[in-house]
Amino acid sequence: xxxxxxxxxxxxxxxxxxxxxxxxxxxxxxxxxxxxxxxxxxxxxxxxxxxxxxxxxxxxxxxxxxxxxxxxxxxxxxxxxxxxxxxxxxxxxxxxxxxxxxxxxxxxxxxxxxxxxxxxxxxxxxxxxxxxxxxxxxxxxxxxxxxxxxxxxxxxxxxxxxxxxxxxxxxxxxxxxxxxxxxxxxxxxxxxxxxxxxxxxxxxxxxxxxxxxxxxxxxxxxxxxxxxxxxxxxxxxxxxxxxxxxxxxxxxxxxxxxxxxxxxxx
Amino acid sequence: xxxxxxxxxxxxxxxxxxxxxxxxxxxxxxxxxxxxxxxxxxxxxxxxxxxxxxxxxxxxxxxxxxxxxxxxxxxxxxxxxxxxxxxxxxxxxxxxxxxxxxxxxxxxxxxxxxxxxxxxxxxxxxxxxxxxxxxxxxxxxxxxxxxxxxxxxxxxxxxxxxxxxxxxxxxxxxxxxxxxxxxxxxxxxxxxxxxxxxxxxxxxxxxxxxxxxxxxxxxxxxxxxxxxxxxxxxxxxxxxxxxxxxxxxxxxxxxxxxxxxxxxxxxxxxxxxxxxxxxxxxxxxxxxxxxxxxxxxxxxxxxxxxxxxxxxxxxxxxxxxxxxxxxxxxxxxxxxxxxxxxxxxxxxxxxxxxxxxxxxxxxxxxxxxxxxxxxxxxxxxxxxxxx
Numbered sequence: 001x002x003x004x005x006x007x008x009x010x011x012x013x014x015x016x017x018x019x020x021x022x023x024x025x026x027x028x029x030x031x032x033x034x035x036x037x038x039x040x041x042x043x044x045x046x047x048x049x050x051x052x053x054x055x056x057x058x059x060x061x062x063x064x065x066x067x068x069x070x071x072x073x074x075x076x077x078x079x080x081x082x083x084x085x086x087x088x089x090x091x092x093x094x095x096x097x098x099x100x101x102x103x104x105x106x107x108x109x110x111x112x113x114x115x116x117x118x119x120x121x122x123x124x125x126x127x128x129x130x131x132x133x134x135x136x137x138x139x140x141x142x143x144x145x146x147x148x149x150x151x152x153x154x155x156x157x158x159x160x161x162x163x164x165x166x167x168x169x170x171x172x173x174x175x176x177x178x179x180x181x182x183x184x185x186x187x188x189x190x191x192x193x194x195x196x197x198x199x200x201x202x203x204x205x206x207x208x209x210x211x212x213x214x215x216x217x218x219x220x221x222x223x224x225x226x227x228x229x230x231x232x233x234x235x236x237x238x239x240x241x242x243x244x245x246x247x248x249x250x251x252x253x254x255x256x257x258x259x260x261x262x263x264x265x266x
Numbered sequence: 267x268x269x270x271x272x273x274x275x276x277x278x279x280x281x282x283x284x285x286x287x288x289x290x291x292x293x294x295x296x297x298x299x300x301x302x303x304x305x306x307x308x309x310x311x312x313x314x315x316x317x318x319x320x321x322x323x324x325x326x327x328x329x330x331x332x333x334x335x336x337x338x339x340x341x342x343x344x345x346x347x348x349x350x351x352x353x354x355x356x357x358x359x360x361x362x363x364x365x366x367x368x369x370x371x372x373x374x375x376x377x378x379x380x381x382x383x384x385x386x387x388x389x390x391x392x393x394x395x396x397x398x399x400x401x402x403x404x405x406x407x408x409x410x411x412x413x414x415x416x417x418x419x420x421x422x423x424x425x426x427x428x429x430x431x432x433x434x435x436x437x438x439x440x441x442x443x444x445x446x447x448x449x450x451x452x453x454x455x456x457x458x459x460x461x462x463x464x465x466x467x468x469x470x471x472x473x474x475x476x477x478x479x480x481x482x483x484x485x486x487x488x489x490x491x492x493x494x495x496x497x498x499x500x501x502x503x504x505x506x507x508x509x510x511x512x513x514x515x516x517x518x519x520x521x522x523x524x525x526x527x528x529x530x531x532x533x534x535x536x537x538x539x540x541x542x543x544x545x546x547x548x549x550x551x552x553x554x555x556x557x558x559x560x561x562x563x564x565x566x567x568x569x570x571x572x573x574x575x576x577x578x579x580x581x582x583x584x585x586x587x588x589x590x591x592x593x594x595x596x597x598x599x600x601x602x603x604x605x606x607x608x609x610x611x612x613x614x615x616x617x618x619x620x621x622x623x624x625x626x627x628x629x630x631x632x633x634x635x636x637x638x639x640x641x642x643x644x645x646x647x648x649x650x651x652x653x
Contacts, residue, residue: 051543075549082543088595095595102537103549107530111308112315155548 002027002062002159002191003048003078009056010043010215017043018215020057025159030185030192032202035212036236041195042083042163044212048193049080049161061159075103079152083163083195087136093147094132097122100154122153125188126180142173149180153188160184162194166201174198178205203227203250211235227251233259322592322601329604336611337379341371343618369510377509377573378614378628379607380517382580384570386606387521388563389581390588390597391528394535395559396465399643402582403567405472406560409576410479411450412443412568413502416575417483420498421490439501440516440572447568450479455560462542463556504577504629506614513573520569525603528562531555532599539596577629579636580606580613586643 003025010018018040025031025048033041046052047059050066059066066074079100087096100122101115123129126146136144145165152160162181166174182205184190196202202209203223210220213235219226228251232240237259245252309316341353346366348356356363357372385403392401403409419442458464458471483502487495500507534555537545545552567581584606585597591605592598610628613635617626 046543049547051546070549071546071551072549075547080543080547082541082547085544086541088539091595099537099540099548102533105533107533108314108316110315110533111317112310112313113308115315116308152547 001025001060003193004060005044005048005054005057006060007057008044008047008054008059010040010047010052010054016055016215018047021215021217023048023210023217023220025191025193026208027191028185028189029207030181030205031194031208031210032206033193033195033210033212034197034199034202034235035218039212039235040215041212043215045161045163045193045195046082049078050074051080051082072103075155075157077157078159078161079155079157081148081152081160081162081165084167085148089137091136092133093128093136093139093150094119094123096136096147097128097132097150097154100151100156103155118154118156122150125153125183126150140173141169142176145169145173145177146180149177149184153184158190160190160192162192164195164197166196166198174201181205199227199232199253200245200251203252204245204248223250227253234262237261319592319594322594322598325588325591326601326604329601329608333379333604333608333611336608336615337375340375340378340611340615340618341367343615343622344371373510373514374506374508375611375614377513377517378506378610380514380521381506381570381574381577382584382606382608382610383603384517384521384566384606385577385581386584386588386609387525387528387599387603388567388570389606390585390599390602391531391535391559391563391566392581393585394596395463395538395556395563396469397539398465398469399586400582400640401465401469401472403563403571404476404576404581405454405469406564406567407450407452407454407472407475407479408447408564408567409450409571410476410483411453412447412571413576414479414483414486415442415446415449416501417486417490417498420494420501421486440513443572443575444568447571448564450475451560451564451568455557462553463560465556468560500627501575503627504575504632505627506574507625507627509574517569517573520566524562524566528559528566528599531559531562535559536596575627575629577610578633579639580610580632583636583639584609586639 001024005021005023007020007022008018009016009020021044023044033044035041043052047054050059050071053067061069061074061078097119098115101118104115105111120129123132126149128143128146128150131139131143131147136147139147149162149165152162165177165181169177178201181192181194185192206223208220209223209226211218211226211231218235219231227242229240229242232238232242232253239256239259241254241256242251243254244250306317306319309318338350338353342348342350344366346363348363348367352363353367353371355361356367388408389402392403392406393399395401396405416439419438454468454472454475455463457475458468460467487498490498534550537548537550538552538555540548542552570577585602587609588594588602588605589597592601594601610632613631614628617628617631620626620631
């Protein structure tokens with residue numbers, strides 16, 4: 001188990017969003033957290049990436065409490081791509097990706113040949129080698145998201161946490177980003193944890209699906225076991241048919257209509 | 267120089283260092299790779315490595331030379347006018363001019379150089395932390411705090427009550443200014459801290475606190491004796507007049523102690539340009555870095571203000587000038603300090619020659635030069651916001 005949340009209590013200020021949640025991330029898997037808006041999935045991901053300190057319980061990285069490890073050491077093991085990240089204006093792709101080397105650099109080792117090759121490998125992996133000199137704000141949404149993923153890649157961590165990496169992207173760009181995530185997993189052996197909204201894409205690109213509602217894990221397992229009509233009703237208040245995806249054989253959700261909240265259902 | 271995240275970064279391995287990485291052949295031919303190498307070169311010695319921007323290095327050298335020249339020009343002026351050759355001769359030689367230059371003119375000039383450098387460095391750090399080109403140590407509460415405390419004591423120990431003693435004049439005022447500046451900064455920092463340090467909030471709180479201090483200062487000036495207020499006014503506009511080695515030494519020590527940690531923090535300052543989650547993800551303790559860098563800026567500005575009074579606009583303008591000279595992504599620390607030094611010495615030269623034989627306080631000239639510049643920055647910021 002690479003990353004574990006043990007009985008964590010999470011929230012902002014006095015507002016508790018997640019209380020007493022347990023979750024484990026196995027090495028070498030792609031785990032996707034799904035759930036309705038406000039269910040605490042991004043909050044959970046932020047806690048796993050030590051961006052949010054739990055008010056109760058603990059997060060363990062390779063068995064050690066993440067909040068007691070030097071944050072720089074964590075940054076060499078675990079990379080985080082926040083939701084809708086912002087970069088300084090005019091920043092070029094190469095500059096952004098180079099920033100990923102930060103945890104490996106010191107005042108006397110600021111740009112080693114190792115840094116250089118890590119950045120180049122990240123850029124070639126994401127197909128951005130030719131765009132290195134372009135300012136980030138001139139790229140398309142999909143290219144920009146790939147640039148951010150390149151930064152996380154250049155960081156050289158074998159754990160990657162991606163918070164809604166496909167938001168604001170059109171379908172083709174969503175596929176482009178998720179294909180990249182799949183290659184990070186299959187070719188580079190990275191362990192990936194992400195939050196996604198699109199259930200069908202989540203089913204396609206995931207080994208382990210975690211469905212959350214109201215700050216609790218409702219179901220977890222392979223997409224085929226988790227994405228059932230019963231679960232969609234329970235988690236999303238959604239009546240839906242689940243059929244087989246004609247391309248991949250994974251579950252395909254066809255929405256029928258909204259259901260009343262569980263309290264008013266019999 | 268010290269800033270690794272400037273506009274361009276070499277992504278390609280230089281030809282002589284081509285690494286056996288599969289991707290390295292294709293990238294050496296990509297067009298952007300060549301541009302990168304012009305703007306920023308890797309410098310590698312054994313296991314150590316840095317990036318060097320030739321343009322920044324050239325700008326730094328030019329500024330260094332300009333500062334030396336302006337300093338020497340300034341040292342010509344005085345009761346005994348000298349030529350440039352005489353000044354240089356007096357520094358190395360042993361004639362009667364030696365005392366005048368070494369004991370009177372050089373310390374005054376050096377105070378200007380060091381104070382300018384310290385203020386500009388403080389400004390560059392503040393602007394980087396606040397991510398705001400309008401931030402300066404005034405916003406951190408340093409200069410308003412220093413002004414208020416100095417004015418308060420000058421007015422309280424008025425000439426009617428016997429006037430300030432000799433100790434107050436020489437040692438007391440710098441010390442008061444130092445304490446006032448630190449207290450002002452502490453007030454801003456405490457009010458701005460809310461579970462973390464946010465650059466925007468820091469600027470807002472700082473402007474508020476400055477306004478309060480400034481108005482207390484004016485109130486004190488109006489209730490004070492006319493002569494005391496006059497003396498206080500000279501101090502609060504920032505002056506290099508009559509500055510000796512006793513002013514040079516504390517600023518020099520301050521710079522020697524604070525420049526190395528400030529430069530060490532430069533890499534983290536680069537990271538701070540991103541959102542908080544990204545910064546933490548990269549392993550930077552953002553609140554710690556911000557607090558330490560603000561502390562360094564506060565100390566630098568306090569020491570400088572203690573020596574020469576609150577010289578206006580150097581801290582605000584020098585980093586922005588340096589930014590444009592180098593084309594860097596954020597105010598470069600070393601070049602900002604050199605710009606500040608050159609700017610202050612140049613302003614002092616103008617202050618002493620423009621209305622000769624009347625000498626203006628240097629702060630009057632920097633304020634006159636700085637005001638239009640501030641307006642320019644505001645207009646530019648508005649235009650950018652609109653577009």
